[in-house]
Amino acid sequence: MSTSVLYDVPGPKARRRQRTGSIVGGIVLAALLALVVWRLASQGNFSASKWEPFTRSTIIGALAEALLATLQAAVLAIVLALVWGALLAVGRLSDRPWIRIPAILIIEFFRATPVLLLIFFLFFGFSSQFDDFGSIIGLDNLGTLGPLVIALMLYNGSVLAEIFRAGINAVPRGQAEAAYTIGLRKSQVMRIVLIPQAARIMLPAIVSQSVVALKDTALGFIIGYTELLRTGRSVFLNFNNIIPTVIVVAVIYISMCMLLSRLAHWLEGRQARAYGREAVEAAESAVANQ
């Protein structure tokens, strides 16, 4: 066991006390959990009939389709946000005030606005335009997918722009100075020297922000985009099995997000060893704290 500075290395007496604490704490937590399970069981939530729908191929197919819809929204949102965020970051770092100040205003506006407000704005205002465009390119759910993805792009793009800025500022100053000294222009310094190094520093932060975007695709539920939660709702309205459905949907969502979070954590350790902990943490601190 790694020793914490917060308490002494336990002697025999303290070890005994901690063991009792562990047992008592464990029992209390287990009892709480058991109470919830018992309450659920007494309402018949663990009867086979409530779980049987999840063995039917139609339900599994619907959930798989919904999972794909969730992933589709997440991937589109992240890719578009990366592009939009890069543009904003370039504007934010510009030497020209008439580019820099609008970029700052856009970043700050979309960072302070709730994503759901953006989704509502696009959904109530432009749903039919999205639908029309969707029928041209052959996406029949663009009426709800469009507002969701564009709203996520605007919000996450602003956060990513701050991550990019933090990443570029975290590259040691000597790098840019050396590049200017040998006569490179600002765009060259950015392209050849700063961005390749910054990209590695901020990779963990970008993955962390992707988790936020993936989680936020569930907001599509509210405007009727048929993602996991919306399909789950249809299932439990059909079979009257709210708790089993919520458990199934939660397991799928949480395991997806946990995998991505793990990846971010692993990358963080790796990049921190290669590029210095402070630089990686500076980029990470710009990730939306939600």
Added chain:
Amino acid sequence: MSVLLDNLDVLLAGFRLTVALAAVSAVGALLLGTLIAAMRVSPVPALRAAGGTYVNLARNTPLTLMFAIFVFGLPELGIQASFFVRAVLALTVYTAAFVAESVRSGINAVQAGQVEAARAVGMTFGQTLRLVVLPQAFRSVLPPLASVFIALTKNTSVAAGFGITEAVFRMGGLSRDFPTALFPVFLGVAFGFIILVAVIALFFRFLETRLAVVR
């Protein structure tokens, strides 16, 4: 613009509910989050594991799903509570994980000498945490806590999808009733949130200068 002024009472009622949701959940999340953080650094392995599991699960759950769990699931447990209470519970349980992570990073940032001195004078773990570590930890994590509470304020909007008539819900209603006034309604509500965010940020900056310690 006149739509905003004509419906000012509706919008203000919405924002009142937004602030109420945010304030009650903030207090709940601060208490629960601090407790979880204390569990995560405690000498008792079972509590450490439980705290870690909680943070891991809550941080990787979409907030909309958290709302679904509390709004649809709580009545199934036989617990009757108003929509407001269920929304507050969802926001509290969700935000507490982020508060816990911030507070824990603050606890880890307290100088080792402080803790060693506390232990040397014979303080127990609880005393060390309560009297020496947490007061310093909170001071150092005011900036991340501010961003957690700003996120919480924006997150209250998810309640709109579950029938709570807060500000974003009102925006949806108004933009359906007055389709031509979409832009002013959107910008008006967005402006309201920007003010709320600015107030929280200023409040925390004030706290920071107020509580700053000279080292």
